[in-house]
Amino acid sequence: MHRIIILLILNINSVGSVLNVLRIGIPSALFYYVYYPMWKTFLEELDVQVVTSGDTTRQLLNYGVREALADACVPVKVFFGHVMALIDQVDYLFIPRIVCLNKKTVYCPKFLGLPDMIRYGIANMPPIIDVRIDARDHKDKLFAAYYKVGKILGKTPRQITKALLKAKTSQYKFQKLLRSGLQPIEAIDNISTGKKQKPLDNKGELKFAVVGYPYIIHDQYISVGIINKLHKMNINVVTSDNISPFTLKLQRHGSSKRLFWTFSERTLRATRYFAGRKDIDGIIHLSAFGCGPDSILDRFIQLNNQSSTIPFMSLVIDEQSGEAGVTTRLEAFVDMVKRKKGAYRNA
Numbered sequence: 001m002h003r004i005i006i007l008l009i010l011n012i013n014s015v016g017s018v019l020n021v022l023r024i025g026i027p028s029a030l031f032y033y034v035y036y037p038m039w040k041t042f043l044e045e046l047d048v049q050v051v052t053s054g055d056t057t058r059q060l061l062n063y064g065v066r067e068a069l070a071d072a073c074v075p076v077k078v079f080f081g082h083v084m085a086l087i088d089q090v091d092y093l094f095i096p097r098i099v100c101l102n103k104k105t106v107y108c109p110k111f112l113g114l115p116d117m118i119r120y121g122i123a124n125m126p127p128i129i130d131v132r133i134d135a136r137d138h139k140d141k142l143f144a145a146y147y148k149v150g151k152i153l154g155k156t157p158r159q160i161t162k163a164l165l166k167a168k169t170s171q172y173k174f175q176k177l178l179r180s181g182l183q184p185i186e187a188i189d190n191i192s193t194g195k196k197q198k199p200l201d202n203k204g205e206l207k208f209a210v211v212g213y214p215y216i217i218h219d220q221y222i223s224v225g226i227i228n229k230l231h232k233m234n235i236n237v238v239t240s241d242n243i244s245p246f247t248l249k250l251q252r253h254g255s256s257k258r259l260f261w262t263f264s265e266r267t268l269r270a271t272r273y274f275a276g277r278k279d280i281d282g283i284i285h286l287s288a289f290g291c292g293p294d295s296i297l298d299r300f301i302q303l304n305n306q307s308s309t310i311p312f313m314s315l316v317i318d319e320q321s322g323e324a325g326v327t328t329r330l331e332a333f334v335d336m337v338k339r340k341k342g343a344y345r346n347a
């Protein structure tokens with residue numbers, strides 16, 4: 001029986017090599033939490049096998065800390081670690097250079113330089129597909145970028161267009177799931193497995209908004225599992241990612257000028273949106289040590305929401321952040337919010 005199973009496994013592996021399926025790696029970090037469904041669908045429609053690097057672990061972070069520049073932010077170090085986990089497994093790495101998608105704000109310089117940092121920072125890298133996407137160039141820039149990827153993979157314009165349409169549908173489904181209350185990892189799981197996962201029931205007596213960059217909030221390791229910790233404390237949680245892009249676009253953030261950086265601007269608007277809602281009992285801004293944009297963003301958030309009576313806490317996570325320290329701060333914040341609401345009387 002064992003022999004038959006081993007032979008079957010060998011056959012499955014040899015089918016892959018006979019068919020010579022191209023394997024492209026997408027590191028499970030940074031843009032993964034925002035565009036993975038679209039990228040995965042697009043590449044798979046072009047007959048590519050997509051390989052991801054899985055959850056962040058202490059070992060991955062250690063790889064990243066070793067390979068990245070010492071002054072890089074924690075999420076970039078984590079990204080390096082995820083790349084290290086993929087390099088021996090794939091033919092290409094997919095790291096597009098996304099500059100601007102809305103013609104108004106640009107992504108942080110670390111994103112712009114990411115493909116180069118990886119290419120020149122890590123030895124023996126497979127080729128990187130690093131198409132540049134800048135919506136300010138001309139209106140079809142997004143299509144042009146995906147078209148270029150399809151061409152690298154030797155596909156026809158018809159195949160590329162069809163794959164892109166499917167990819168956009170996948171991304172639309174993802175955003176719909178986020179609006180329904182799922183968080184990115186749950187929504188990705190939902191799309192990948194077809195498993196109909198529902199948002200957790202709102203059983204808690206308090207509701208908190210967690211704001212910040214998706215790759216910080218939803219990376220279980222970087223965020224020290226903050227959302228799960230809050231759920232365990234019986235707190236309902238919504239995040240910036242549950243707000244529709246359209247609502248965010250209309251939301252004013254209280255400053256006369258836009259912030260330069262896309263994710264920072266988005267966080268500022270999301271905080272303002274939650275600060276104006278009556279069902280939110282507390283707001284937590286999660287940021288990463290070493291993040292340049294966050295050093296001004298946190299101050300802007302506080303200045304722009306001075307008139308809000310909703311308790312606010314800023315939590316900066318670094319490579320050494322321990323479970324205990326974060327839990328203690330969360331418990332103290334929850335305690336304070338409960339007292340403010342007079343919930344102790346009814347507990």
Ligand code: SF4
Pocket residue numbers: 073074075076108109110111213263288290291292293294
């Ligand atoms: S915005 Fe901050 S955390 Fe994000 S990549 Fe840039 S420096 Fe790093």
